[in-house]
Structures are given as structure tokens and as C-alpha cells.
Amino acid sequence: MKNCTITLALAACLALSGCQTASMTGGRTGEFGCIAGTVGGAVVGGLAGATIGSGTGQLWAVGGGAVLGSAAGSALTCT
Numbered sequence: 001m002k003n004c005t006i007t008l009a010l011a012a013c014l015a016l017s018g019c020q021t022a023s024m025t026g027g028r029t030g031e032f033g034c035i036a037g038t039v040g041g042a043v044v045g046g047l048a049g050a051t052i053g054s055g056t057g058q059l060w061a062v063g064g065g066a067v068l069g070s071a072a073g074s075a076l077t078c079t
Helices: 002-017 027-050 056-077
Strands: none
Touching: 027 056
């Protein structure tokens, strides 16, 4: 069940990323894409980290995954 949830979340994020275009420049639209990419990356990273470890190790994995995911999402969407 957990793998199904993660797969569904990753597919949803991939579908949402198709809504953004690479030619967005500045303004409110660019800010929205940046925020959406950062938050989306944090969610996906946190979900990926939740599948690793158990107990307090799992908490560290979720936190680390969220931080790395938000950094990756920011790098991909913010110009």
C-alpha cells in the first residue's frame, strides 16, 4: 500500500510539472512556479524519505529528503 501511495504522489507531481513552461520570466507567474517547484520537491523528497529506515532514523530520512527535495525543486524551477 505504501508503494502505491508513493507512486501515485510521484505521478501527480510529474503531471503538475507539465503545467509549467520553461519560457516563464519574472513577475507573479515566475514566483508561483518557483514556489510550486520548491514545495513539490519537498513533498516528494519527504515521501521518498518516509520509505527509508524506521524509528528516529526514518524521521531523519524524511527531514533530509524534504530538504534535498526542496533544494532540487528550487534549482529546477527558479531562475
